[in-house]
Amino acid sequence: MDHPIYYPKSEYIETDTGNKVSRRATIAGPQNIILGGKTIIANGAIIRGDLRRTGPGHAVVISLGRYCLVGEGCIMRPPYKTYRGNFNYYPMKVGDHVHIGANTVVEAAQIGSHVEIGKNCVIGKFTIIKDCAKIADNTVIPPNTVIPALSSFAGSPGRFVEDMPESTQEMVEAMTKSYYSRFQPDPGSAATQQR
Amino acid sequence: MSPGVEYYCPCQASTPHPPQPNLASSSYSFHALHNLYFCEECDAIRCNHCVMVEVSGYYCPNCLFEVPSASVRAEKTRYQSCARNCFMCPSCSNTLTVVPSDPPDNGDERIPPTINAAGEPPFFLYCNHCRWDSAEVGITFEKPTGLAAQLQKFEDSAPESLEFERLKEHFEPYLRASPSTSGNGLHTHSPHMNPITAAASSALARDIPGVARYMPHALSRSRSGRDKNANRQEVPDYRARVEIGAITTGYALGGGAEPDVEFMRHLETVEEVATLDQRWGNSWVTSPRSIDLKPLRIPLHSKKSKRCPTCRHILIKPEQKAQSVRYKIKLVAANYLPAITVSLPHMQAALAMLRRSGRANAEPQDGTMLAGKTYPFHLSFQNPLYDPIQVRLHVQRAIPPTQPNAPETEKARRPPFAITLPTQAFPIAAFAEAWEYDDDEDMFGLEGEGEGEDEDFDAHGPKDSRGKSRTVGVLERRANVTMIGGEVMISKEARGDMKFNMLVSYTYRSDDPEPEEPSTPSRSQAQHKQPEMKTFSFYTVVDLGTIIVRDTSSVDLDS
Ligand SMILES: [Zn+2]
Ligand SMILES: [Zn+2]
Ligand SMILES: [Zn+2]
Ligand SMILES: [Zn+2]
Ligand SMILES: [Zn+2]
Numbered sequence: 001m002d003h004p005i006y007y008p009k010s011e012y013i014e015t016d017t018g019n020k021v022s023r024r025a026t027i028a029g030p031q032n033i034i035l036g037g038k039t040i041i042a043n044g045a046i047i048r049g050d051l052r053r054t055g056p057g058h059a060v061v062i063s064l065g066r067y068c069l070v071g072e073g074c075i076m077r078p079p080y081k082t083y084r085g086n087f088n089y090y091p092m093k094v095g096d097h098v099h100i101g102a103n104t105v106v107e108a109a110q111i112g113s114h115v116e117i118g119k120n121c122v123i124g125k126f127t128i129i130k131d132c133a134k135i136a137d138n139t140v141i142p143p144n145t146v147i148p149a150l151s152s153f154a155g156s157p158g159r160f161v162e163d164m165p166e167s168t169q170e171m172v173e174a175m176t177k178s179y180y181s182r183f184q185p186d187p188g189s190a191a192t193q194q195r
Numbered sequence: 196m197s198p199g200v201e202y203y204c205p206c207q208a209s210t211p212h213p214p215q216p217n218l219a220s221s222s223y224s225f226h227a228l229h230n231l232y233f234c235e236e237c238d239a240i241r242c243n244h245c246v247m248v249e250v251s252g253y254y255c256p257n258c259l260f261e262v263p264s265a266s267v268r269a270e271k272t273r274y275q276s277c278a279r280n281c282f283m284c285p286s287c288s289n290t291l292t293v294v295p296s297d298p299p300d301n302g303d304e305r306i307p308p309t310i311n312a313a314g315e316p317p318f319f320l321y322c323n324h325c326r327w328d329s330a331e332v333g334i335t336f337e338k339p340t341g342l343a344a345q346l347q348k349f350e351d352s353a354p355e356s357l358e359f360e361r362l363k364e365h366f367e368p369y370l371r372a373s374p375s376t377s378g379n380g381l382h383t384h385s386p387h388m389n390p391i392t393a394a395a396s397s398a399l400a401r402d403i404p405g406v407a408r409y410m411p412h413a414l415s416r417s418r419s420g421r422d423k424n425a426n427r428q429e430v431p432d433y434r435a436r437v438e439i440g441a442i443t444t445g446y447a448l449g450g451g452a453e454p455d456v457e458f459m460r461h462l463e464t465v466e467e468v469a470t471l472d473q474r475w476g477n478s479w480v481t482s483p484r485s486i487d488l489k490p491l492r493i494p495l496h497s498k499k500s501k502r503c504p505t506c507r508h509i510l511i512k513p514e515q516k517a518q519s520v521r522y523k524i525k526l527v528a529a530n531y532l533p534a535i536t537v538s539l540p541h542m543q544a545a546l547a548m549l550r551r552s553g554r555a556n557a558e559p560q561d562g563t564m565l566a567g568k569t570y571p572f573h574l575s576f577q578n579p580l581y582d583p584i585q586v587r588l589h590v591q592r593a594i595p596p597t598q599p600n601a602p603e604t605e606k607a608r609r610p611p612f613a614i615t616l617p618t619q620a621f622p623i624a625a626f627a628e629a630w631e632y633d634d635d636e637d638m639f640g641l642e643g644e645g646e647g648e649d650e651d652f653d654a655h656g657p658k659d660s661r662g663k664s665r666t667v668g669v670l671e672r673r674a675n676v677t678m679i680g681g682e683v684m685i686s687k688e689a690r691g692d693m694k695f696n697m698l699v700s701y702t703y704r705s706d707d708p709e710p711e712e713p714s715t716p717s718r719s720q721a722q723h724k725q726p727e728m729k730t731f732s733f734y735t736v737v738d739l740g741t742i743i744v745r746d747t748s749s750v751d752l753d754s
Contacts, residue, residue, distance in 0.1 A: 003538075003543055130259075130518050132520045142289050142324040143323050145289070145290060146259060148256045149518045149519070149520050157289040157324040157325075163499075166522060168520070171229050
């Protein structure tokens with residue numbers, strides 16, 4: 001519905017591009033994190049941009065597209081492995097219109113666009129989630145799993161449940177946009193509000 | 196359940212009217228709008244129960260490799276599974292990883308298709324979820340690639356594979372003789388059976404006494420279908436090479452005889468026994484020991500095209516590329532019918548209170564409607580068309596469908612609730628791209644600074660519950676959305692779900708003024724005054740939630 005989701009105005013910082021980041025979220029290594037715009041990082045979320053590949057220079061560790069939501073208490077941590085004797089972290093790339101439910105841990109390598117991930121999930125290391133996929137609440141996706149486009153997964157370990165409807169892209173886009181526009185500072189919580 | 200609206204597809208019924216919402220058949224006939232299709236040719240709603248489904252492409256859900264349809268059909272593939280390196284854990288069904296003999300450093304695996312050449316043979320398959328490992332069941336590989344081919348040798352020589360090959364040879368002539376069934380839907384509504392189905396069911400009816408009673412096709416055939424020579428072709432008896440009886444006499448595990456007893460006697464942990472779930476997909480008698488579980492092939496997934504069952508026009512045609520989410524043709528009902536959402540102002544108010552008090556994740560709860568009370572509700576209609584529409588609503592009378600023409604005699608049975616909706620037609624403005632989207636500079640900003648209609652709309656709640664005149668009628672019009680108010684009066688004796696069927700008729704300007712087809716039931720009578728206007732009607736079911744009784748002691752009993 002069109003009803004607003006209020007937050008105390010002082011609790012979130014809004015960037016020029018419309019990202020809303022909770023002051024109660026932990027953003028480690030912010031210089032290594034990209035937020036596409038109109039993305040919300042909720043209370044208690046932890047984003048580990050500090051876990052970067054060793055070596056000189058600048059490196060993007062975690063990138064999120066537009067209209068994403070990292071829910072309350074989520075942990076976003078880049079995947080890691082030891083390859084030819086060297087331990088390393090690898091980047092995590094998340095597309096547009098991706099919602100991640102509360103208390104979910106994500107160590108994926110790649111998440112496409114228009115993806116919904118439920119609450120209390122574990123998305124294992126190097127997981128690849130393609131466009132328009134859906135992960136149900138409480139799902140455990142083991143490391144290295146590939147989740148095809150337009151498929152829904154649930155369980156532990158997560159298994160294919162069914163195909164998503166053909167209109168998933170439009171539905172998820174409408175949902176994420178509506179969520180963002182409803183996510184508003186509480187007019188009662190600050191005197192500076194209009195009206 | 197939270198309030199919601201679902202749309203009716205009449206394919207399951209012989210009348211255009213839906214079943215009463217309290218009947219079990221109702222939920223099967225109503226669908227979320229996003230799951231429905233629309234055939235322009237027939238001017239009708241279609242659903243996943245009635246569309247014809249065709250496979251338009253195959254791919255492996257793990258390595259995402261696209262398998263050409265021709266090769267899937269031609270190849271004697273192993274049940275249309277991935278022929279590369281993809282296997283499923285027989286214990287937990289997670290995807291298996293190929294690992295070298297050096298034990299993996301704690302969770303250090305690769306993405307399956309990219310095989311790390313480094314590492315010592317022999318290679319084996321490993322599950323990083325439950326730690327199942329193929330070496331423990333005696334399966335190892337010399338090379339980390341082409342595992343499917345390496346395993347095929349074992350699979351092909353298995354007795355059940357040989358049996359399956361022989362069965363296919365046995366039935367091949369009949370398959371070829373039958374009219375082509377390839378490519379035509381998972382289910383078509385054709386009343387006749389193909390010869391194979393006919394032969395199989397007649398064999399079943401012959402071999403199992405009494406079964407013919409439950410097979411209408413077999414019955415009708417025996418009465419009237421004697422002359423159809425295609426169906427007369429009886430398939431000769433097939434002699435199985437593997438005798439189930441021979442196994443059960445006691446040579447093999449799983450036959451239920453001595454070896455099984457022996458195995459069970461020496462169990463140390465329950466994990467030594469494979470679960471039914473783990474053995475379910477196997478054929479015939481299989482060993483009950485979990486140590487005998489073999490890695491499983493990963494079945495291919497498919498992309499599907501969908502056709503209208505009546506006129507065969509394509510409704511859904513995906514792009515060829517397996518992981519593309521785009522469609523060449525996509526005729527979904529959401530592009531034709533207004534999207535209807537329902538909300539209950541008294542619940543929204545309660546919810547807003549919860550959220551303000553810090554429970555940001557508070558969700559609407561059911562059971563907030565008390566018997567014996569009256570509640571307002573809001574229905575909002577969003578117009579997907581580029582032209583304005585006029586909408587008229589009609590509540591389907593809550594009478595048993597067996598007596599549709601005798602509403603008066605049903606007076607005695609008082610309906611548990613009464614619905615009031617606006618009786619006048621109301622307009623919804625046209626959809627315009629600018630209203631929906633988007634993007635950066637920007638409708639949200641405008642909205643905030645502007646008239647602040649959001650607050651306005653919130654303010655209706657409390658006002659409405661007192662002033663009755665404001666409750667029923669058009670409450671708000673904004674962009675291509677019109678919100679109307681309705682009212683439900685719940686009787687004191689009412690229990691259960693607050694659901695009612697609602698007929699929605701909308702009038703729109705038609706691009707091509709064509710003669711009316713009286714045969715289509717969903718299209719109403721012609722609008723003679725304005726020949727370019729057309730009306731389309733469809734049923735919905737509106738669910739307002741669950742009624743609870745005021746007495747708190749019985750609430751506890753109910754819930
Ligand atoms: Zn249907
Ligand atoms: Zn049907
Ligand atoms: Zn594969
Ligand atoms: Zn496993
Ligand atoms: Zn059609």
